[in-house]
Each structure stands twice: as structure tokens, then as C-alpha cells.
Amino acid sequence: MKAFLGMGLLGSNFVRAMLHQGETIQVWNRTSSKAKALEPYGAKAFDNVAEAVHGADIIHITLKDDATVDEVLEKASAGLQAGATIIDHTTTSAKGAIQRTAYWKSKGFIYLHAPVFMGPQNALESTGFMLVSGDQSVIGKLEPELSKMTGKLINFGPEEGKAAGIKLIGNSFLISLTAGLADALSLAKAHHIEPQELLTLFNSWNPGAMVPGRLKRITDARYNEPSWELNMARKDAGLMMSAAKEADADLTVIPAVASLMDKWITQGHGTDDWTIIAKDSL
Incomplete structure (x- = not known):
């Protein structure tokens, strides 16, 4: 029983x-x-x-x-x-x-x-x-x-407690994901794009499928083989923040990430893969 x-x-x-x-x-x-x-x-x-x-x-x-x-x-x-x-x-x-x-x-x-x-x-x-x-x-x-x-x-x-730690790590990703979706919806609103159109995008293009490969690139420290240069990613982040500011829309995640990008660009990593922003987390 x-x-x-x-x-x-x-x-x-x-x-x-x-x-x-x-x-x-x-x-x-x-x-x-x-x-x-x-x-x-x-x-x-x-x-x-x-x-x-x-x-x-x-x-x-x-x-x-x-x-x-x-x-x-x-x-x-x-x-x-x-x-x-x-x-x-x-x-x-x-x-x-x-x-x-x-x-x-x-x-x-x-x-x-x-x-x-x-x-x-x-x-x-x-x-x-x-x-x-x-x-x-x-x-x-x-x-x-x-x-x-x-x-x-x-x-x-x-190892005792490892399952608990991994559960919290997974939940941290889910929280970050939802915060990222909130930014995406704010940016969509700034561009007069309906949420349904974002669903159309994500029903065809699944960025979640990139997670294992992205994580492996970070843990392997393959920053000198860029698929998206940090300078270009930072440029796009700037476009996002400008569009949001003009529409008086709130962004939570992107400004914080942009500041992290600026730190690494200042250190001379602008032409490296943008995943270098995660280097200090290893």
C-alpha cells in the first residue's frame, strides 16, 4: 500500500x-x-x-x-x-x-x-x-x-543531490526561455506583428533543436569558428532595442545580454562566435 x-x-x-x-x-x-x-x-x-x-x-x-x-x-x-x-x-x-x-x-x-x-x-x-x-x-x-x-x-x-541541482538548472532554462518569449512578443508588438505570426514562425523553425549543438560549441570552446560573429549579434541586439524604444515597448532579456556582449567585444572578441558570452560560466 x-x-x-x-x-x-x-x-x-x-x-x-x-x-x-x-x-x-x-x-x-x-x-x-x-x-x-x-x-x-x-x-x-x-x-x-x-x-x-x-x-x-x-x-x-x-x-x-x-x-x-x-x-x-x-x-x-x-x-x-x-x-x-x-x-x-x-x-x-x-x-x-x-x-x-x-x-x-x-x-x-x-x-x-x-x-x-x-x-x-x-x-x-x-x-x-x-x-x-x-x-x-x-x-x-x-x-x-x-x-x-x-x-x-x-x-x-x-552523487546525492545531483538530481536536485539538474532540476533547478532545467528550470532556470525554462524561466529564461519564457523571459525570452516575453521579449519576442514585445518586439513583435513594436513591429505590429501579431502573436499568431510568431506561432507560424516557430511551428516551422524550431530554435529549441539548436540547444544541444549550441551547448556543445560552448563546452568545446569553439569560439574561433563563428557561425554568427559577436559583432553581428550585437548589431542585431541594437536594432531590437532601438525598435522597442521607438515603440515604448519593454525588453527585459536583450538589454542585459547586450551589455554582456559589449564586455566581450571590448576585450577583443568581436569576430569570435557570439557564444563566447557564456565562457565565464564554465
């Missing part, structure tokens, strides 16, 4: 998928109505978190942050059965994941941090990506359980 703590959009759909697979699930949420909403699907909801984990050999959690995870697990501890396994899908700090792994091990329990790149629909459909790292014998035993929940389980090796 399993327990699941945290019935947000992700957690509730994980539970629905588990129930569809014939699992017996006890659920808890701070707002009890969200847990009780899973009862028509076959879950058993509890108001008390210690009662929710009672009798469960595996406890999944999807909560807000490190502090919430620590608080909820401490309250649940009175109901944990000996040797129970805690699988935490919360996006947390790497430091927190490392500390919790050691702490719960000292108490006689298994704690594994397994963050995900999955939306609610992915959780319901058991698609998407789940990340793990740490004790490989633990991961090996839990792999069948975890693989049922996601399209792909990615194991980053024995």
Missing part, C-alpha cells in the same frame, strides 16, 4: 494514474478538500498526515519547498512504518535533498529525491521525465516503481 502527500495538480494526477493501475493509495493534503476530491477515484483521504502514511511501505510526496517537505515529514513520522521508503518529487535545493537523505537514513528509512519535468497531464498519462541520483542499490530497487510513473527515468549516478 502507498501513501501520497500533496494533492496539487501534479500530485493529484499522479494518484489518479496509480489508482487506474490498481494501486491502493492513502492521500493527504494541507487543504483537506483537495485530498477528499480523490476519493471518488478510489483513494482514501486523511485529515491527519501521520494517519495517511500508516501502513504504507512507499510514501510519495509533491510539496512546495524544502521547509514544507521537512515540516510535513516530521509530522508524518509518527505514522511511518519501520523501513518505509520516502520518494520526494518536490523541486528543492540540492543541499536539502542531501540532508534529508542522511537524516531519514539515520532514522531507519529510505529517502530518495526524484524531481520531475512533468506537467499535470504528464502525471496523469505517465509521460515526461523523472530524475534520480544517489545510492544506486536503492535506485535499482525503486526503478520499476518510478518507471511506471513517467515516460523516462534519468539516472545521474551516485
Whole structure:
């Protein structure tokens, strides 16, 4: 029998998928109505978190942050059965994941941090990506359980906390991507271009496909083989900022990147590939 703590959009759909697979699930949420909403699907909801984990050999959690995870697990501890396994899908700090792994091990329990790149629909459909790292014998035993929940389980090796760090890195890229789209929409507005026309562009031209190659160029430091010279990229950034200023449109990302470009141009790298702006990040 399993327990699941945290019935947000992700957690509730994980539970629905588990129930569809014939699992017996006890659920808890701070707002009890969200847990009780899973009862028509076959879950058993509890108001008390210690009662929710009672009798469960595996406890999944999807909560807000490190502090919430620590608080909820401490309250649940009175109901944990000996040797129970805690699988935490919360996006947390790497430091927190490392500390919790050691702490719960000292108490006689298994704690594994397994963050995900999955939306609610992915959780319901058991698609998407789940990340793990740490004790490989633990991961090996839990792999069948975890693989049922996601399209792909990615194991980053024995280092505790690495999965947490990689999840944050991935989220940083998603945040940057959305900020870049905000700039693109502002620039489109400045040029009287409708958002639908941007969709037409990106439905045909997928810049995301360039990410692996772009990252390899940066990590290989192939800046002297330009596909787009820094001087030319900076010229285009200038055109973007001028158009936005004339239309009284806001740009967030481009001005900051332009300043970074200026730094490298001043250092004599104007004819290098523009990806040199990432050199100091290595």
C-alpha cells in the first residue's frame, strides 16, 4: 500500500494514474478538500498526515519547498512504518535533498529525491521525465516503481543531490526561455506583428533543436569558428532595442545580454562566435 502527500495538480494526477493501475493509495493534503476530491477515484483521504502514511511501505510526496517537505515529514513520522521508503518529487535545493537523505537514513528509512519535468497531464498519462541520483542499490530497487510513473527515468549516478541541482538548472532554462518569449512578443508588438505570426514562425523553425549543438560549441570552446560573429549579434541586439524604444515597448532579456556582449567585444572578441558570452560560466 502507498501513501501520497500533496494533492496539487501534479500530485493529484499522479494518484489518479496509480489508482487506474490498481494501486491502493492513502492521500493527504494541507487543504483537506483537495485530498477528499480523490476519493471518488478510489483513494482514501486523511485529515491527519501521520494517519495517511500508516501502513504504507512507499510514501510519495509533491510539496512546495524544502521547509514544507521537512515540516510535513516530521509530522508524518509518527505514522511511518519501520523501513518505509520516502520518494520526494518536490523541486528543492540540492543541499536539502542531501540532508534529508542522511537524516531519514539515520532514522531507519529510505529517502530518495526524484524531481520531475512533468506537467499535470504528464502525471496523469505517465509521460515526461523523472530524475534520480544517489545510492544506486536503492535506485535499482525503486526503478520499476518510478518507471511506471513517467515516460523516462534519468539516472545521474551516485552523487546525492545531483538530481536536485539538474532540476533547478532545467528550470532556470525554462524561466529564461519564457523571459525570452516575453521579449519576442514585445518586439513583435513594436513591429505590429501579431502573436499568431510568431506561432507560424516557430511551428516551422524550431530554435529549441539548436540547444544541444549550441551547448556543445560552448563546452568545446569553439569560439574561433563563428557561425554568427559577436559583432553581428550585437548589431542585431541594437536594432531590437532601438525598435522597442521607438515603440515604448519593454525588453527585459536583450538589454542585459547586450551589455554582456559589449564586455566581450571590448576585450577583443568581436569576430569570435557570439557564444563566447557564456565562457565565464564554465
